Amino acid sequence: MEVVTPNGFAKTQESPLGPVWKPDLYKLQQEAPHPCLVACTKCIDRPGHYGDEFHGRLSHQLASELLTEDGCFLVRYSGPEHSPICTLSLRFRNKVKHYRLYYDGQHYVLEKRFDCVSDLVADGLVTMHIEAEAGSYIQLMCDVRAYERSPAYMTLSRFKRRTKPLLKDVDEENEVILYDKPHKFKVHNFKGLNWCEFCSNFLWGFTAQGVKCEDCSFSAHVKCSEKLPPDCCPELKSVRSVFGVDLTAFVRSRRTTRPFLVDKCVQEIEARGLHVEGIYRISGFADEMDSLRMALERDGENADISASVYDNINVVAGILKQYFRLLPIPLLTYEVHPFLIKAVQMHTLKEQIRATKEALSSLPPAHFNTLKFLMAHLAKVDEHQAVNKMSSFNLSTVFAPTLMPPCTSKISASIPDMSGEINAINLLILYNKSIFE
Structure with missing residues (x-):
């Protein structure tokens, strides 16, 4: 849910699924004049x-x-x-x-x-x-969020729960693992698109955009870094690499066409979820999803997501949706979004497909290849709608807010009309072969 602050920017309410990266400053960077x-x-x-x-x-x-x-x-x-x-x-x-x-x-x-x-x-x-x-x-952005609601704190809390049996530094009375180590921040030239792990806002500019801890890789604006407690946890450096990371930066670092998580989840869902009623609509249990997310962060491609560990396939489907939801830049980017809405407003199907193909040609390769793979998968789910009750339209209704969140930063407190986004996703599912040929 979004509410509008006095300066006109949308403030995102916290979600039980985790932090939402704030796109306002990213959009402003895109709108800035070019030299x-x-x-x-x-x-x-x-x-x-x-x-x-x-x-x-x-x-x-x-x-x-x-x-x-x-x-x-x-x-x-x-x-x-x-x-x-x-x-x-x-x-x-x-x-x-x-x-x-x-x-x-x-x-x-x-x-x-x-x-x-x-x-x-x-x-x-x-x-x-x-x-x-x-x-x-900008003057207020790092003051409006409590550290306990920041992406970094959420990651640290999950890490504490996962490692609690392995660590000795525990307050027996309060059962809290104590990390009393200051961060070792240094001005950093971030490559690609990055967000502050304290305030969730974009790290704007093309060089020296902020600071990064050399020990735990915590990224932040300089001003935000000054508000952090001494809770640096070097062990976290190895798990800051899957969720909430820019898609292009992720596949480039892994030298893959698509994120491994998308391939693993889709493979598992197609193996045992195509006939499950309400697949992608019914949520998995929060604690199991949290466990799966940490397993993927920790073990990467070697994470075991089979039925022997996660017998509820809705947990796997839920974590796939969560992955897309936590992308800093949506799979269907803010730049492409309005052109897709215009495409589905064309009078004939032929015109809609042509305009959609033209719009998707502007997607970064990592986004395009991942979208192509995902739409082919959702088409398979749609083929079994008689059993799973998930038609292309139902799937589009579920995925539209995740793949195409509202474009504008000045959103009213009411629920936005997503009919255009739903129709765009529906077109991508039904005619994916023609669109992605």
């Missing part, structure tokens, strides 16, 4: 670390005239003739801003370092756009 280099066409002497963006000595007024659109930038000399200053001139929100540039082998701004000016500008545009749109939200 556009205004090249100098004159033959001039340039410092070795600048290219066509360098215009030599240029007045404030002439620079402003050359920068016609948001994101346009150039580098020029300003200041006295005997001691010129390299200055970045940049248009943002129809205003031209000027910044002194620093270089020591790399361009740098405080702790952030860049190989070229274009990278510096791209990161700066994102930061300025997010601060302009959500400045008050």
